Amino acid sequence: MGFHFEVLKTDPTGARLGRLTTPHGVIETPAFMPVGTAATVKGLTQQALEELGAEIILANTYHLYLRPGHELIRQLGGLHAFMSWPHPILTDSGGFQVMSLAPLRKVAEAGVTFRSHLDGAMVELTPERAIEVQILLGSDIAMQLDECVQLPAPPTEIERAMTLSLRWAERCKRAFAGAAAGRALFGIVQGGDDGKLREQSARALVDLGFDGYAIGGLAVGETQTVMLEVVAETAAALPADQPRYLMGVGTPADILEAVARGIDMFDCVLPTRNGRHGLAFTRFGPINIKNAHHADDPRPFDAQSRCPAARDFSRAYLHHLFRSGEALGGTLLSLINLYYYQDLMAGARAAIIDRRFADYVGETKEQWIAKRDRSS
Amino acid sequence: MGFHFEVLKTDPTGARLGRLTTPHGVIETPAFMPVGTAATVKGLTQQALEELGAEIILANTYHLYLRPGHELIRQLGGLHAFMSWPHPILTDSGGFQVMSLAPLRKVAEAGVTFRSHLDGAMVELTPERAIEVQILLGSDIAMQLDECVQLPAPPTEIERAMTLSLRWAERCKRAFAGAAAGRALFGIVQGGDDGKLREQSARALVDLGFDGYAIGGLAVGETQTVMLEVVAETAAALPADQPRYLMGVGTPADILEAVARGIDMFDCVLPTRNGRHGLAFTRFGPINIKNAHHADDPRPFDAQSRCPAARDFSRAYLHHLFRSGEALGGTLLSLINLYYYQDLMAGARAAIIDRRFADYVGETKEQWIAKRDRSS
Numbered sequence: 001m002g003f004h005f006e007v008l009k010t011d012p013t014g015a016r017l018g019r020l021t022t023p024h025g026v027i028e029t030p031a032f033m034p035v036g037t038a039a040t041v042k043g044l045t046q047q048a049l050e051e052l053g054a055e056i057i058l059a060n061t062y063h064l065y066l067r068p069g070h071e072l073i074r075q076l077g078g079l080h081a082f083m084s085w086p087h088p089i090l091t092d093s094g095g096f097q098v099m100s101l102a103p104l105r106k107v108a109e110a111g112v113t114f115r116s117h118l119d120g121a122m123v124e125l126t127p128e129r130a131i132e133v134q135i136l137l138g139s140d141i142a143m144q145l146d147e148c149v150q151l152p153a154p155p156t157e158i159e160r161a162m163t164l165s166l167r168w169a170e171r172c173k174r175a176f177a178g179a180a181a182g183r184a185l186f187g188i189v190q191g192g193d194d195g196k197l198r199e200q201s202a203r204a205l206v207d208l209g210f211d212g213y214a215i216g217g218l219a220v221g222e223t224q225t226v227m228l229e230v231v232a233e234t235a236a237a238l239p240a241d242q243p244r245y246l247m248g249v250g251t252p253a254d255i256l257e258a259v260a261r262g263i264d265m266f267d268c269v270l271p272t273r274n275g276r277h278g279l280a281f282t283r284f285g286p287i288n289i290k291n292a293h294h295a296d297d298p299r300p301f302d303a304q305s306r307c308p309a310a311r312d313f314s315r316a317y318l319h320h321l322f323r324s325g326e327a328l329g330g331t332l333l334s335l336i337n338l339y340y341y342q343d344l345m346a347g348a349r350a351a352i353i354d355r356r357f358a359d360y361v362g363e364t365k366e367q368w369i370a371k372r373d374r375s376s
Numbered sequence: 377m378g379f380h381f382e383v384l385k386t387d388p389t390g391a392r393l394g395r396l397t398t399p400h401g402v403i404e405t406p407a408f409m410p411v412g413t414a415a416t417v418k419g420l421t422q423q424a425l426e427e428l429g430a431e432i433i434l435a436n437t438y439h440l441y442l443r444p445g446h447e448l449i450r451q452l453g454g455l456h457a458f459m460s461w462p463h464p465i466l467t468d469s470g471g472f473q474v475m476s477l478a479p480l481r482k483v484a485e486a487g488v489t490f491r492s493h494l495d496g497a498m499v500e501l502t503p504e505r506a507i508e509v510q511i512l513l514g515s516d517i518a519m520q521l522d523e524c525v526q527l528p529a530p531p532t533e534i535e536r537a538m539t540l541s542l543r544w545a546e547r548c549k550r551a552f553a554g555a556a557a558g559r560a561l562f563g564i565v566q567g568g569d570d571g572k573l574r575e576q577s578a579r580a581l582v583d584l585g586f587d588g589y590a591i592g593g594l595a596v597g598e599t600q601t602v603m604l605e606v607v608a609e610t611a612a613a614l615p616a617d618q619p620r621y622l623m624g625v626g627t628p629a630d631i632l633e634a635v636a637r638g639i640d641m642f643d644c645v646l647p648t649r650n651g652r653h654g655l656a657f658t659r660f661g662p663i664n665i666k667n668a669h670h671a672d673d674p675r676p677f678d679a680q681s682r683c684p685a686a687r688d689f690s691r692a693y694l695h696h697l698f699r700s701g702e703a704l705g706g707t708l709l710s711l712i713n714l715y716y717y718q719d720l721m722a723g724a725r726a727a728i729i730d731r732r733f734a735d736y737v738g739e740t741k742e743q744w745i746a747k748r749d750r751s752s
Contacts, residue, residue, distance in 0.1 A: 043703045084688045312460045327419045
């Protein structure tokens with residue numbers, strides 16, 4: 001199977017129902033990709049990921065490049081074989097993690113040099129190297145190397161990083177020519193919160209020509225209003241027949257609003273990271289299971305859920321697991337959250353088919369608010 | 377279903393095939409009970425426990441008494457409902473944990489007073505209270521309160537604790553008269569490494585009359601040879617038609633040898649605790665997955681295993697999870713170990729049916745040794 005994308009339906013809001021075909025399988029869009037940083041979605045078995053309906057996961061090039069190393073993973077048959085996940089995988093380029101995790105880094109035209117957060121060694125990541133690593137990992141969708149700046153930032157800084165990212169995009173595209181047929185490379189639109197820079201970045205990337213386009217450098221400090229404006233402006237500058245991926249976003253509300261603005265793909269650590277910290281996403285809004293008033297609550301999170309953990313365990317039991325520092329608590333809440341995100345996307349896809357996506361967003365948000373008082 | 381035990385076959389070694397019937401289901405013996413200390417077998421979902429074939433689990437009265445409290449669990453429908461485990465549960469009495477976990481304790485005729493390791497509060501556990509807690513938890517099999525001494529110990533100290541445990545046994549039996557019909561209470565033989573004291577303890581307990589008999593106070597510092605001698609002597613003094621449970625034992629080798637001496641039930645934290653620390657039990661002997669030479673080993677632990685984790689993941693991947701501090705590593709090795717223990721017991725039962733248990737022990741041990749060099 002080669003890479004292929006089809007928009008099947010479009011809702012009046014601009015939300016799109018699509019189908020993404022990759023060498024390792026088909027993904028219904030809009031899709032949420034659980035984050036499997038170090039070749040594991042933290043605390044969950046691959047079997048559990050299959051059961052909850054994840055059709056694609058994301059893995060972090062930065063982490064795997066540093067440990068255990070892309071050459072070892074290649075030698076072991078590639079990332080799919082290494083982690084026993086025979087379904088699609090998207091790898092990021094490592095650029096974002098260099099910015100957020102490395103204790104020291106220096107960006108130059110050639111690439112970025114950084115100190116590993118693991119052992120302090122100095123490591124270089126160039127556009128060519130980022131692509132080589134992803135090719136050896138064998139991901140279905142690779143990302144260009146980009147530079148992402150924290151917002152707010154001075155306009156000149158945003159523009160510098162955006163134009164550098166464009167030059168890196170071109171080098172990545174050239175380097176990716178060696179990848180196996182059927183694999184995809186996505187360009188990443190940068191430009192901070194500046195609509196004009198975003199449009200300029202998008203048009204230049206489209207001129208280069210990629211298999212899909214991501215919007216990077218958002219959810220890095222700006223308000224949701226600003227983020228959604230930038231998403232709308234950027235999406236308008238991207239080809240209607242290619243996939244659009246909003247990187248690192250976000251809350252259920254962020255995702256629904258971005259789907260309404262024509263985004264097809266999402267990834268975020270929130271469902272798993274918040275789950276490990278005791279925060280659940282449910283149909284009735286967020287619930288912090290560590291709050292004392294859950295201690296004797298016999299109700300499950302959601303008796304109607306498809307998720308066994310949301311259905312079969314009382315809030316009292318989940319509260320007990322967190323109070324006792326038991327690993328199962330984080331695992332069950334991560335499961336509950338990922339089921340919720342998958343179900344949110346399935347609901348979105350069904351609503352787009354019926355051309356009632358705006359109603360779906362309204363009903364979903366109403367339910368979060370209506371029950372918040374008695375369950376959070 | 378009421379409590380009932382039947383010996384179906386006896387092997388020339390003395391190993392017994394049995395069937396234990398409890399209010400929540402039937403257990404084939406010899407059986408291994410995974411330890412679910414705080415109403416969770418650490419890191420594993422209840423679904424995973426069902427899949428690996430655990431027919432009964434053990435929960436620790438000491439932990440649940442302190443947190444979240446037996447009255448809360450009772451109010452939430454009992455331990456089976458609380459942890460969503462509809463199958464048999466055995467609870468210990470808390471005595472062993474008071475000795476091993478409480479930073480301070482004082483044993484008197486009335487019971488034991490100890491400082492909670494959680495919040496420093498002084499707590500009292502009497503025989504009557506230990507039974508009340510277990511009745512409210514609703515376990516299928518409850519244990520008498522006993523005093524367990526660390527070995528080596530002076531004979532007078534061993535005898536004192538043994539006779540105190542006998543008096544507590546009588547009080548526990550009286551207190552248990554209030555339990556729902558069908559639930560079982562086991563007495564616990566004490567007496568350290570002294571065969572005469574063990575025999576005396578066993579005969580006195582049998583005179584009192586319990587639903588089953590445990591051997592406590594072993595695997596607390598003595599050699600395997602001493603332990604097995606005591607097991608053999610004690611088992612000989614116990615009724616042939618009632619279940620025998622060796623508490624807190626042990627390694628696969630310990631278990632096989634104890635089965636050969638007529639023991640029917642086992643529990644131990646080794647498969648889960650060692651699993652969390654990177655030590656796997658396999659058909660080919662123990663493997664420390666943290667050793668560097670596993671880093672590039674594409675082989676699974678056991679391609680023939682019934683356990684998906686032992687079959688589907690390379691040693692290189694499991695090594696990577698431990699090196700990266702990923703929780704999935706501990707979860708997968710705990711699974712691998714509990715599958716191994718369950719399969720070891722299934723193999724034992726099959727061998728007893730064929731009256732070839734001694735051969736089974738020999739073959740199993742041979743396989744551990746034969747492959748040790750290249751896989752540990």
